[in-house]
Amino acid sequence: MSAVAPVFSPLYLQIKAQLTRSLQSGQWKPGEAIPSEMELAVLFKVSQGTVRKAIDELATENLLVRRQGRGTFVATHAEERTQYRFLRLTADDGQAHRLQRRLLDCRRERPVAEMARALGMKASESVVRVRRLLLQLDEPVVLDHIYLPGLMFKGLNAELLNDHVGPMYRLFESEFGVRMIRAEEKIRAVAADATQAQLLGVVVGTPLLLVERLSFTYGDRPVELRRGYYRTDQYHYRNELM
Amino acid sequence: MSAVAPVFSPLYLQIKAQLTRSLQSGQWKPGEAIPSEMELAVLFKVSQGTVRKAIDELATENLLVRRQGRGTFVATHAEERTQYRFLRLTADDGQAHRLQRRLLDCRRERPVAEMARALGMKASESVVRVRRLLLQLDEPVVLDHIYLPGLMFKGLNAELLNDHVGPMYRLFESEFGVRMIRAEEKIRAVAADATQAQLLGVVVGTPLLLVERLSFTYGDRPVELRRGYYRTDQYHYRNELM
DNA sequence: GAGTGGTCTAGACCACCAC
DNA sequence: TGGTGGTCTAGACCACTCA
Numbered sequence: 001m002s003a004v005a006p007v008f009s010p011l012y013l014q015i016k017a018q019l020t021r022s023l024q025s026g027q028w029k030p031g032e033a034i035p036s037e038m039e040l041a042v043l044f045k046v047s048q049g050t051v052r053k054a055i056d057e058l059a060t061e062n063l064l065v066r067r068q069g070r071g072t073f074v075a076t077h078a079e080e081r082t083q084y085r086f087l088r089l090t091a092d093d094g095q096a097h098r099l100q101r102r103l104l105d106c107r108r109e110r111p112v113a114e115m116a117r118a119l120g121m122k123a124s125e126s127v128v129r130v131r132r133l134l135l136q137l138d139e140p141v142v143l144d145h146i147y148l149p150g151l152m153f154k155g156l157n158a159e160l161l162n163d164h165v166g167p168m169y170r171l172f173e174s175e176f177g178v179r180m181i182r183a184e185e186k187i188r189a190v191a192a193d194a195t196q197a198q199l200l201g202v203v204v205g206t207p208l209l210l211v212e213r214l215s216f217t218y219g220d221r222p223v224e225l226r227r228g229y230y231r232t233d234q235y236h237y238r239n240e241l242m
Numbered sequence: 243m244s245a246v247a248p249v250f251s252p253l254y255l256q257i258k259a260q261l262t263r264s265l266q267s268g269q270w271k272p273g274e275a276i277p278s279e280m281e282l283a284v285l286f287k288v289s290q291g292t293v294r295k296a297i298d299e300l301a302t303e304n305l306l307v308r309r310q311g312r313g314t315f316v317a318t319h320a321e322e323r324t325q326y327r328f329l330r331l332t333a334d335d336g337q338a339h340r341l342q343r344r345l346l347d348c349r350r351e352r353p354v355a356e357m358a359r360a361l362g363m364k365a366s367e368s369v370v371r372v373r374r375l376l377l378q379l380d381e382p383v384v385l386d387h388i389y390l391p392g393l394m395f396k397g398l399n400a401e402l403l404n405d406h407v408g409p410m411y412r413l414f415e416s417e418f419g420v421r422m423i424r425a426e427e428k429i430r431a432v433a434a435d436a437t438q439a440q441l442l443g444v445v446v447g448t449p450l451l452l453v454e455r456l457s458f459t460y461g462d463r464p465v466e467l468r469r470g471y472y473r474t475d476q477y478h479y480r481n482e483l484m
Numbered sequence: 485g486a487g488t489g490g491t492c493t494a495g496a497c498c499a500c501c502a503c
Numbered sequence: 504t505g506g507t508g509g510t511c512t513a514g515a516c517c518a519c520t521c522a
Contacts, residue, residue, distance in 0.1 A: 008517090008518080010490080010491060010492090011491075011492070012491075012492085036506075036507060036508080037507080037508070038506090038507090046492080046493085047492065047493045047494065047495095048493090048494090048495095049491095049492065049493070049494085050491080050492060050493080052508085052509090053491085053492095055508095061484065062484055066507095066508065066509090067500090067501090067507085067508080068499070068500050068501080068507070068508045068509065069499075069500035069501035069502080069506080069507055069508065070500085070501060070502080070506095070507065070508080071506090071507060071508075072507090072508080085483075086483045088481075088483075182482070182483060182484045183482075183483040184480065184481070184482055184483070185480070185481040185482075185483060186478040186479070186480055186481075187429065187451065187474075187478060187479040187480075187481065188451070188474035188478050188479075189431035189432070189449035189450050189451045189472075189474050190431070190449050190474075191449050205447070207431035207432050207433050207449035207450070208431050208449070209429065209430070209431045209451075212478075213483075230431075232429075232430035232431050232432075236428040236429060236430050236454075237428070237429040237430075238426065238427070238428055238429075239330075239426070239427040239428075239429065239481060240424070240425075240426055240427075241327075241328045241330075241424060241425040241426070241427060241455075242303065242304055242424045250498090250499075252509080252510060252511090253510075253511070254510075254511085278487075278488060278489080279488080279489070280487090280488090288511080288512085289511065289512045289513065289514095290512090290513090290514095291510095291511065291512065291513085292510080292511060292512080294489085294490090295510085295511090297489095308488095308489065308490090309488085309489080309519090309520085310488070310489045310490065310518065310519050310520080311487080311488055311489065311518070311519035311520035311521080312487095312488065312489080312519080312520060312521085313487090313488060313489075314488090314489080
């Protein structure tokens with residue numbers, strides 16, 4: 001009789017969506033604790049187990065971090081543990097050296113159509129283009145070209161980037177309120193051109209990994225396009241298939 | 243007073259371990275249903291919820307597949323859904339064509355020390371080496387070198403490989419009782435040598451992705467080493483970072 | 485309709501952490 | 504010692520599948 005098919009959505013998914021909205025709105029900031037499971041249960045008028053299931057999923061998606069005995073916290077790129085969470089490059093000998101960062105330049109430019117589309121920008125909006133090197137023991141390993149929507153990253157410049165210590169995603173989080181949640185990468189093998197070869201200290205034509213990364217913030221909104229050229233003579237991109 | 247620190251292990255993890263042993267021993271075969279949650283709860287003398295949590299984890303690890311209303315089944319590579327689960331290569335235009343397989347050769351040889359170690363073999367045991375191409379629309383895309391422990395894959399030969407339809411991992415499952423659970427990949431950019439160039443239809447020196455995959459079966463036992471040379475002129479390796 | 489997995493509850497107790 | 508997340512239980516009802 002009923003004309004409308006009822007959309008079945010479990011309670012815990014509705015609560016998960018509500019929690020996601022709170023994160024997205026900035027009600028709870030990266031690093032802060034969210035209310036306890038019991039408090040949320042009372043607030044949403046459900047049992048603790050239902051809240052728990054919602055939080056469980058957000059924790060496996062790396063939006064929240066649970067700490068037994070202390071509480072549940074909004075995930076952040078500021079912690080040692082989660083630094084370089086998105087960088088899959090590893091030394092062949094397994095050693096985990098610290099990476100140095102060297103800024104090359106930072107400027108604003110017109111986006112090409114394809115990039116504007118990928119980032120969900122109007123063609124009239126400018127993009128910030130950052131170029132930088134990652135080095136290990138003073139040897140260049142990665143050349144990054146980073147593209148960001150100009151309006152969202154108003155005020156981003158070379159000075160800010162140089163003064164900041166720690167990963168770039170931490171700067172984005174603290175200065176611009178943009179937190180990277182997940183990313184998609186497309187990987188290809190390419191030959192180094194003259195510029196890339198010079199910056200990475202290899203001969204022209206050397207095979208490089210080209211890693212094109214599109215990063216998303218809350219609500220699956222794309223906010224960064226990054227082209228990384230990786231040397232793989234003493235390093236490799238590691239991946240786990242499950 | 244007690245001299246021994248008690249090792250705390252939640253019930254559901256003990257049950258998960260027990261279920262894993264049953265899978266490993268072949269008590270339940272790929273594609274078959276395992277007992278229902280209630281039956282297992284009675285068997286292990288715990289509540290249904292505890293069994294559920296153990297099965298939940300095995301399902302997220304792709305060892306089991308839950309189907310509402312039907313039961314819980316042992317995962318298999320035989321299904322359409324899970325074919326090429328480990329192949330991350332995608333056409334740039336997003337089209338999902340069917341891949342053709344072309345066997346090049348299959349022979350037994352002495353493993354080099356490094357390979358014997360990776361596969362956990364004695365140096366005296368031989369390895370089976372399979373070379374094959376993957377093609378899309380008659381154009382070569384991937385050149386695979388596949389190395390398998392000789393004793394585990396006794397009887398594997400070119401005829402068997404040629405007669406078999408479907409993915410290789412399905413053959414391994416049905417003929418040799420070896421099911422691939424997960425894999426680790428190391429990815430590099432290399433220049434095509436003469437042989438690779440000829441087989442893949444590119445000029446010598448063309449940058450190729452070298453994807454070195456180590457696959458594991460139950461109990462984290464390595465059982466396959468695979469070196470794949472991927473063309474990435476019209477394809478890319480896709481990855482999701484979370 | 486019988487049987488399966490999926491959701492939800494209410495309450496108990498345990499492990500861990502900070503004060 | 505009190506509060507947090509982590510485990511476990513027993514039971515209810517819902518959604519889905521298949522005979």
